[in-house]
Amino acid sequence: xxxxxxxxxxxADTRExxxxxxxxxxxxxxxxxxxxxxxxxxxxxxxxxxxxxGPNGAGKSSMLNVINGxxxxxxxxxxxxxxxxxxxxxxxxAAQGIARTFQNIALFKGMSTLDNIMTGxxxxxxxxxxxxxxxxxxxxxxxxxxxxxxxxxxxxxxIQHIRKTPVGRLPYGLQKRVELGRALAxxxxxxxxxxxxxxxxxxxxEDMCRFILDIxxxxxxxxxxxxxxxxxxxxxxxxxxxxxxxxxxADGPPDSVRSDPAVVSAYLxxxxx
Amino acid sequence: xxxxxxxxxxxxxxxxxxxxxDTFPKLLVHHAAxxxxxxxxxxxxxxxWQAWTWAQVRDEVRWLACGLxxxxxxxxxxxxxxxxxxxxxxxxxxxxxALGAVPVPMYQDAVADEMAFVLDHAEVRFAIAEDQxxxxxxxxxxxxxPKLEWIxxxxxxxxxxxxxxxxxxxxxxxxxxxxxxxxxxGFFEGELAAGKxxxxxxxxxxxxxxGQPKGVMLSYDNVRITAANAVERDGLNDSDEVLAYLPMxxxxxxxxxxxxxxxxxxxxxxxxxxxxxxxxxxxxxxTYFFAPPRIYENLLTTVMIRMEDAAWIKRKMFHYFMExxxxxxxxxxxxxTVSWQERLLYGLGRLxxxxxxxNTLGFSRIRVAYTAGEAIGPDxxxxxxxxxxxxxxLYGMTETxxxxxxxxxxxxxxxxxxxxxxxxEVRITETGEVQFRxxxxxxxxxxxxxxxxxxxxxxxxxxxxDAGYFDDDGDLKIIDRAKDVGRLNxxxxxxxxxxxxxxxxxxxxKEAVTxxxxxxxxxxxxxxxxxxxxNWAERRNLAYSGYTDLARRQEVYDLIQKNVEQVNRDLAAxxxxxxxxxxxxxxxxxxxxxxxxxxxxxxKVRRRFIAERYADLIEALYTGQxxxxxxxxxxxxxxxxxxxxxxLELRDAAVVEVANRDPGRLRKAG
Numbered sequence: 001x002x003x004x005x006x007x008x009x010x011x012a013d014t015r016e017x018x019x020x021x022x023x024x025x026x027x028x029x030x031x032x033x034x035x036x037x038x039x040x041x042x043x044x045x046x047x048x049x050x051x052x053x054g055p056n057g058a059g060k061s062s063m064l065n066v067i068n069g070x071x072x073x074x075x076x077x078x079x080x081x082x083x084x085x086x087x088x089x090x091x092x093x094a095a096q097g098i099a100r101t102f103q104n105i106a107l108f109k110g111m112s113t114l115d116n117i118m119t120g121x122x123x124x125x126x127x128x129x130x131x132x133x134x135x136x137x138x139x140x141x142x143x144x145x146x147x148x149x150x151x152x153x154x155x156x157x158x159i160q161h162i163r164k165t166p167v168g169r170l171p172y173g174l175q176k177r178v179e180l181g182r183a184l185a186x187x188x189x190x191x192x193x194x195x196x197x198x199x200x201x202x203x204x205x206e207d208m209c210r211f212i213l214d215i216x217x218x219x220x221x222x223x224x225x226x227x228x229x230x231x232x233x234x235x236x237x238x239x240x241x242x243x244x245x246x247x248x249x250a251d252g253p254p255d256s257v258r259s260d261p262a263v264v265s266a267y268l269x270x271x272x273x
Numbered sequence: 274x275x276x277x278x279x280x281x282x283x284x285x286x287x288x289x290x291x292x293x294x295d296t297f298p299k300l301l302v303h304h305a306a307x308x309x310x311x312x313x314x315x316x317x318x319x320x321x322w323q324a325w326t327w328a329q330v331r332d333e334v335r336w337l338a339c340g341l342x343x344x345x346x347x348x349x350x351x352x353x354x355x356x357x358x359x360x361x362x363x364x365x366x367x368x369x370x371a372l373g374a375v376p377v378p379m380y381q382d383a384v385a386d387e388m389a390f391v392l393d394h395a396e397v398r399f400a401i402a403e404d405q406x407x408x409x410x411x412x413x414x415x416x417x418x419p420k421l422e423w424i425x426x427x428x429x430x431x432x433x434x435x436x437x438x439x440x441x442x443x444x445x446x447x448x449x450x451x452x453x454x455x456x457x458x459g460f461f462e463g464e465l466a467a468g469k470x471x472x473x474x475x476x477x478x479x480x481x482x483x484g485q486p487k488g489v490m491l492s493y494d495n496v497r498i499t500a501a502n503a504v505e506r507d508g509l510n511d512s513d514e515v516l517a518y519l520p521m522x523x524x525x526x527x528x529x530x531x532x533x534x535x536x537x538x539x540x541x542x543x544x545x546x547x548x549x550x551x552x553x554x555x556x557x558x559x560t561y562f563f564a565p566p567r568i569y570e571n572l573l574t575t576v577m578i579r580m581e582d583a584a585w586i587k588r589k590m591f592h593y594f595m596e597x598x599x600x601x602x603x604x605x606x607x608x609x610t611v612s613w614q615e616r617l618l619y620g621l622g623r624l625x626x627x628x629x630x631x632n633t634l635g636f637s638r639i640r641v642a643y644t645a646g647e648a649i650g651p652d653x654x655x656x657x658x659x660x661x662x663x664x665x666x667l668y669g670m671t672e673t674x675x676x677x678x679x680x681x682x683x684x685x686x687x688x689x690x691x692x693x694x695x696x697x698e699v700r701i702t703e704t705g706e707v708q709f710r711x712x713x714x715x716x717x718x719x720x721x722x723x724x725x726x727x728x729x730x731x732x733x734x735x736x737x738x739d740a741g742y743f744d745d746d747g748d749l750k751i752i753d754r755a756k757d758v759g760r761l762n763x764x765x766x767x768x769x770x771x772x773x774x775x776x777x778x779x780x781x782x783k784e785a786v787t788x789x790x791x792x793x794x795x796x797x798x799x800x801x802x803x804x805x806x807x808n809w810a811e812r813r814n815l816a817y818s819g820y821t822d823l824a825r826r827q828e829v830y831d832l833i834q835k836n837v838e839q840v841n842r843d844l845a846a847x848x849x850x851x852x853x854x855x856x857x858x859x860x861x862x863x864x865x866x867x868x869x870x871x872x873x874x875x876x877k878v879r880r881r882f883i884a885e886r887y888a889d890l891i892e893a894l895y896t897g898q899x900x901x902x903x904x905x906x907x908x909x910x911x912x913x914x915x916x917x918x919x920x921l922e923l924r925d926a927a928v929v930e931v932a933n934r935d936p937g938r939l940r941k942a943g
Contacts, residue, residue: 146319148319151319151320152319154320155318155319156430158546160320160545160546160548160549161545161549161552163320164552214430214431217431217433217434218430218431220432231780243370249745
C-alpha cells in the first residue's frame with residue numbers, strides 16, 4: 001500500500017529547490033537624484049522562499065516593483081525563466097506567472113471576497129466580454145470552472161465565512177488573506193509578497209506563516225517576500241537578501257545572515273555601550 | 274413487546290424480509306430501498322450544497338465498511354471519529370455499526386492529552402480523523418495508545434509530506450472496500466444481519482466536569498426507540514431538514530442528527546465550517562432545529578444590536594410589532610382564543626416584521642425547535658415563541674439517550690421541561706431526586722462498574738442526581754442538583770441554583786449566591802451587571818466611580834430590590850417553593866471572580882468557598898443588622914493582591930405570605 005511503501009522517515013521534505021527562476025543583475029534605479037537601488041544582483045531559485053529584508057527606505061518595495069515591471073530600472077537586466085529583458089509592463093509580468101500582494105492592501109473594497117479573488121482569474125478567461133455578459137454556453141462553462149478554482153482557494157485559505165462579505169468591511173488581517181487569495185488565483189510561478197504580516201497580531205502572523213509554507217509546499221510556488229518580523233523571516237525562508245540604502249549587504253541562508261556583522265550593525269542593531 | 278412496534282412512517286413499522294429494522298445500518302438499507310432518490314445528507318463545499326441520496330449513502334457506507342474490514346476491523350472493535358460534522362464521519366459511524374463494531378465519536382476541540390485518555394480507555398483500534406489538525410493530535414499521542422492501529426484521514430490538505438505507516442486516506446479505504454465488496458459478495462449483508470437491537474451501538478464519553486470522562490454505552494434499542502418515540506410525538510417525517518452543527522461526540526447531535534434522521538428518514542445538513550454556521554442556517558432554512566440556550570441568546574442579542582443600528586422607521590416598526598407579538602403571539606401559538614382585531618394586527622406584524630426577521634435568522638421553515646442543557650431565560654424563550662416559532666424545552670441526558678421529558682405543543686412554559694415521552698416512567702424520591710426507567714436507559718459505563726452501580730438500579734432505573742417535581746399541570750420542573758437542595762428550618766425546600774437562575778434572568782443581575790440550608794430564611798448576595806446598571810445609571814445622570822461605588826447606591830439597591838421582590842412573587846405562586854422566598858439581600862462590593870477562587874473557570878459559583886470567605890456577611894444577614902463592614906482581599910490581573918474595604922448595606926425584601934403551603938412534599942408520578 002502506498003502509505004507503507006513510502007520511505008519510513010516521517011515528515012520528509014519532498015520539496016526540492018531547483019534551478020534559477022529569476023536573476024536580477026546589476027540593477028540600479030534612480031528617482032531624480034535619489035538612488036533607490038544601487039547595483040543589486042541576486043537570484044531566486046525554483047520552489048524556494050526568499051526573504052528580502054532591510055531597514056525603512058532600503059529599497060525593498062522598489063525591488064519588488066522592478067521585478068513585476070512596475071518600475072523600470074535605468075541600469076541592469078532581469079532574467080526570468082531564461083528570458084532576459086530590461087523593460088516590462090506589469091500585465092506582461094502577470095501573464096508570465098508573476099503575482100504579488102501590496103504593502104497597503106489594494107483590493108476592490110466594495111466587492112465581495114469571492115469577486116475580488118475572481119478578478120485574479122481575469123487573465124485566464126478567454127471568452128469575449130459579450131459572451132460573459134450573456135453568461136451563456138462556453139462562457140458559462142468557463143465561469144463555473146474559474147469559480148471552482150476560486151472556491152478551492154477560499155477553502156485553502158479558510159475564508160469561507162467571508163465569501164460574500166464586501167472586503168471593505170473585513171478586518172485588516174483578513175483583507176491581507178483575501179489579497180493573497182487573489183494573487184493565488186492567477187496560479188503564479190513566482191509570488192511576490194510585500195510585508196504580508198505587517199500590522200497583524202501573533203495569531204494572525206502564525207496563520208499567515210502557515211499559509212505561505214502551505215502554498216510553497218502544496219503548489220510548489222516560488223515566493224519572494226519582504227518582511228520586518230525577524231522571527232518570521234528566520235523561520236520560514238530558505239534564503240535572505242539584506243538591503244540597506246539601495247545596496248546589497250548580504251545574501252545567504254538565514255543563519256549566516258543573522259551572524260553577519262554588517263547586517264547586525266545596519267539592521268538588527270548593535271549595543272552602544 | 275409493545276416497545277418494538279414503533280409507529281413512525283408506515284414503512285418503518287413494517288419489516289423487511291421478515292426481519293426487524295433494529296439497527297441503524299438495517300434502517301439505512303431500508304431507506305435506500307424505499308426512498309433511494311431522496312436526499313439523505315448534504316454538505317456545503319465549494320460554496321454549494323453537495324447532496325447524497327439514501328442510495329448513494331448506502332453504497333458509501335458499504336464501501337467504507339468493507340474497506341475497514343479489509344484493513345482488519347472486526348466485530349466489537351472500536352472506531353474513533355474526530356472532527357466537525359462531516360458526511361464521511363457520519364458514514365463512518367454507520368459503517369462501524371454495520372460490522373458490529375462500536376463507534377466512539379470524540380470532541381474535535383479536545384487537546385491531545387484528553388484524546389489519549391479516551392482512545393486508551395475505549396481501546397480504540399481505528400480512528401477516522403477529519404483533517405491535518407486532528408491527525409497531528411492523534412500522531413502526538415499514538416505511542417501512548419498502543420492499540421491504535423490505523424488513522425484514516427478525510428481531508429488530505431497539508432499532509433502531502435506525512436509518511437507515517439499508520440496513516441491512510443479515506444479514499445484509499447473506500448477503494449479497498451470496493452475491491453473487497455466485489456471479491457466478497459454478500460459480506461456486507463451478512464454482517465448487517467448479524468447485528469441486533471440489544472448490541473452496543475455507540476459509546477459516548479461525557480465531558481466530565483469532575484474527574485475522568487465516563488463512556489456511556491447505548492444499545493441500538495436505547496437510541497433507536499427513544500428517537501422514534503420523539504419522532505412520533507412531534508410528527509417528524511422524511512421531508513424534514515436539520516442542520517448538523519453541534520459536536521458529533523455530544524449525545525444531542527447523535528440523537529437529533531443521526532438517530533432521528535434514521536428513524537424518520539429526513540435529511541441532515543453539514544455546514545461548511547464552524548464560522549459559517551449562521552450563514553448556512555439561513556441558506557438552508559431547516560424545519561427541525563436544536564440549540565442550547567446560549568445560541569438563542571446570542572441570536573437575540575444580535576437582532577437587538579442590529580435593530581439599534583437600523584433606520585428609525587424600521588426600529589419603531591420592530592418595537593411596536595414585537596410588543597404586539599408579546600401580547601398576542603404566545604396565545605396564538607398555544608391555541609388560545611384571540612380577538613379578530615388582535616389577530617389582524619398580528620397578521621400585519623407577520624407580514625412586516627416577524628417573517629422577514631425569521632427569514633434573516635434562517636427560521637422561516639421551522640416546525641419544531643428545541644432547547645435543553647440549562648435553564649433558558651424566559652424573555653429569550655418568549656421572544657422566539659412570540660414570533661410564531663415553536664421553540665420547546667426538553668430534558669434528558671446522555672445516559673437516557675436524551676429524549677425522556679419534552680414539552681407538548683400548546684403546553685409550553687418557560688420554567689418547566691414538559692411531560693414524559695412514550696414508554697418513560699418517572700419517579701421522584703423522598704429526597705426529591707428525579708429517576709427514570711425508559712427504553713433509553715443506557716447499558717453501562719464502559720469499564721466502570723462502580724459508576725454504573727451508583728447511577729443505575731438493578732431493575733433499570735436511572736438516578737439523574739437532579740432534583741425536581743411535577744407541578745399542578747403535570748409538567749416536570751427541574752430545580753437543581755439533588756445534592757445541593759436543602760431545607761430551611763421550617764422544612765421548606767430550598768433550591769439555591771433555581772433561585773439564583775431566577776435572579777440572574779434579570780438583566781441588571783450578573784451573579785447571585787443564595788443561602789438557606791439549615792437557616793430560618795433565605796438570603797442572597799447579588800452582583801450587579803456593571804454594563805447594564807452602568808447604562809441605567811447614565812440615563813439617570815447618576816455619577817459613579819466604579820463597581821464598588823455603583824453597587825452601594827441607594828437607587829441601585831431600590832432597583833435590585835424590585836427584582837428580588839418580583840422573584841418572591843413568582844415563588845409565592847409555586848406550591849413547592851413558596852417557602853424559600855428571599856427575605857434579605859445585599860449587593861456585594863466586588864464582582865465575583867475566578868481569579869479570587871469565587872467562581873470556577875466556567876463561571877459557576879463556588880458556594881462553599883464564598884460562604885467561608887464572607888462568613889461575616891452571612892452572619893450579618895441572619896442577625897438583622899442593617900450594615901456590615903467588609904474587608905476582602907482581591908487578586909489583580911497581574912497577580913498582585915490588594916484589599917477592598919466597604920461598608921455594605923443589608924436590605925429586607927418584601928415576602929408574599931402564602932397560606933397553606935406545601936413544604937416541598939413531592940408527589941409521585943409515573
